[in-house]
Amino acid sequence: MAYDPQQRFLNLVPGGNGIIYAIQADGKLYWYRHTNWSTGAPASWANSGSGRVIGNGGWQKFRFVLAAADGQIFACMPNGDLLWYRYILSNSTTGAGGWHSASGTRIGTQWNFPRVIGGWNNVLYAQEGNGDLRWYKYTGTNGSFKWAANSGAKIGAQWQPYTQLFADPNGVIYGTRHGSSLSWFRYLGTDGSFKWANGGEAVDTMLLGPFERGLFSNGSGTIYKIQTSTANPPGADTRLQWYRLLNSETVNTSGVQWANGSGSAVGSGFTREECAALQGYPTSLSARQGTSLGIHVSTTFPSYTSSTIRLAPATGAPVVVTQPTSRTGQFKMLQSGYHSAGCGWSQSFSVAVGTGSSWPSGVYASQLKSTHGKEHNVMFVVRPTTPQRQIAVLVPTNTYTAYNFWGGHNQYTSGQGGAQRTVSMQRPNMGTSWDNVYRTAPGIIDHLLHSDLQLMRWMTSKSIGYDCYADTDLHATGSSWLRTPAQGGNYKALVLTSHPEYFSQTARDNVVAFQNNGGRVIYLGGNGIYERVKYTADGHGVVFRRADGSRDVYADSGQSEAQILGVSHYQPTYMSFSPYQVRDTGNNPFTPGTGMSVGDIFGTASYNIAASGWEVDRRPAAVPGSVLVAEGLNKTGGAEMLYVPPVAGKGWVFSAGSLTLTASVPTDTALQKLLQNVFTQAVA
Structure with missing residues (x-):
């Protein structure tokens, strides 16, 4: 076995509509789909929950991997090169499909940022070491080297207190601070302008335990979390927990509205450790x-x-x-x-x-x-x-x-x-x-x-x-x-x-x-x-x-x-x-x-x-x-x-x-x- 079941995946990358691209520690790329992603039904997965291998190796070499909802995948090499891939799905029930012929094309250089999030709507948010947040939008097609005119514009500052950052479509960004709740932001700009909902102030949406990790969103307010084992000594963290913020784009005006309150357990075996390769x-x-x-x-x-x-x-x-x-x-x-x-x-x-x-x-x-x-x-x-x-x-x-x-x-x-x-x-x-x-x-x-x-x-x-x-x-x-x-x-x-x-x-x-x-x-x-x-x-x-x-x-x-x-x-x-x-x-x-x-x-x-x-x-x-x-x-x-x-x-x-x-x-x-x-x- 080329991976340890206690730390099987390096990263779980959301692809929209319940799709999750899972990068195994040995470099294989798996496709999963939680078919009832909008309701949190526990036992509703494509292929009966078995992932489909769509990449046979090498995916452990990347620093970060992000995705859009149309199969586009953005992957960054340690040297800062940003590569473009696209998985063309032909069957959403089995995950069958194939890769675009231009997959692996370089679409960017010098992406040496400590943190990059997003991918939804082809928008990437890159945070610099000093806390500045910058906006980029990929406008190319089929792996062409083309970005929106204002890509690289500074849209925020002092994002260092957030130990985790991840994004949802249409400008929604979530962040967690040390020992606090899940904070919500929404970027309203479409061209790198400085424009935020709620004046850029955070809205707290859910109380988290200290140092909880492994959160990611999957569109329309759906959020997954790797549940921490409460055994002592701890066991492996295998359970995937589902939550959904029903009004994910308007919580600043319509209040925080969670489905099912404390969420639902929807899967197991999703152990994760980003350095396991x-x-x-x-x-x-x-x-x-x-x-x-x-x-x-x-x-x-x-x-x-x-x-x-x-x-x-x-x-x-x-x-x-x-x-x-x-x-x-x-x-x-x-x-x-x-x-x-x-x-x-x-x-x-x-x-x-x-x-x-x-x-x-x-x-x-x-x-x-x-x-x-x-x-x-x-x-x-x-x-x-x-x-x-x-x-x-x-x-x-x-x-x-x-x-x-x-x-x-x-x-x-x-x-x-x-x-x-x-x-x-x-x-x-x-x-x-x-x-x-x-x-x-x-x-x-x-x-x-x-x-x-x-x-x-x-x-x-x-x-x-x-x-x-x-x-x-x-x-x-x-x-x-x-x-x-x-x-x-x-x-x-x-x-x-x-x-x-x-x-x-x-x-x-x-x-x-x-x-x-x-x-x-x-x-x-x-x-x-x-x-x-x-x-x-x-x-x-x-x-x-x-x-x-x-x-x-x-x-x-x-x-x-x-x-x-x-x-x-x-x-x-x-x-x-x-x-x-x-x-x-x-x-x-x-x-x-x-x-x-x-x-x-x-x-x-x-x-x-x-x-x-x-x-x-x-x-x-x-x-x-x-x-x-x-x-x-x-x-x-x-x-x-x-x-x-x-x-x-x-x-x-x-x-x-x-x-x-x-x-x-x-x-x-x-x-x-x-x-x-x-x-x-x-x-x-």
């Missing part, structure tokens, strides 16, 4: 210089190449450390219980981790590429043999694991209330494995690797040296390396990045000991040191939550994060974004020389919308001697940027208190000056 993971998320690290790969491609790239320290594009090596592809099945036990794939090859200037401590990836350029990056941290710098950066790999939706499940999986969750680190990670397009910007607000790299690359550009460690290193050996000069160690400061939420008790204790011996803490994120986690006996899994399924929040046991950071998580500002305003310039060592005055605004521009937002921290109570350097202007209470001076040998703390601040660092000069002062003081 080429994917991998490291034996460990951290490797010491001078050792060897195993890489575990499963692919349906007959061959691929692997190279090693350094993501940080670097000032721009990743640095190639080892040149591409050709490898024979091998497809591997998942073991039972892979969400918690790991994939169980055998090692495919190993990376010899070097030392010296070519292998400085930092963030690396084993870059996997198919013959056609499809890419998957296997991230890992290289820690130093012995401390080399005065600053240690903690890479929050526990957070990367907690939010890793590969396989459809993470620590926030819906329907598992009352259950403890063990999440394996030995599985591909969709928060760190972006392809070559995403290296510039993934097009979605980010609190994981992309944001952390923006900070580390800026530090490198300013010659701020640092060593890197993973969360697992702080737990396992932190007491030996996270030591101040007063303890006989090397580090004067510890940097916590965008979202260092999950700490083991041992890791937290190591930070406290470091701080109590004069270590400075530079906290540049939000919602940090919030939840206690444990590790499995083999060290390959993170155990989230107590035995009863409730979150093991440190503050509940009298160990608030504010004891270390001065600030603690502030829930009311969730998914709000604003700049900071300066509150103090005379009682802290960081603002002098920046040119900033009380009342000045900074952090307005950010890849993550604005510098104060998403999740923010504020002081739960007065912190003796603390100085409020700046404050986010969020209406419900912004992040408090705090300086806590040293007391009785304890190191000082600088807290940004915002999950989105690091994404402002590359572009905001005022923030850069402030942080340069922070790092200068850190090693003084």
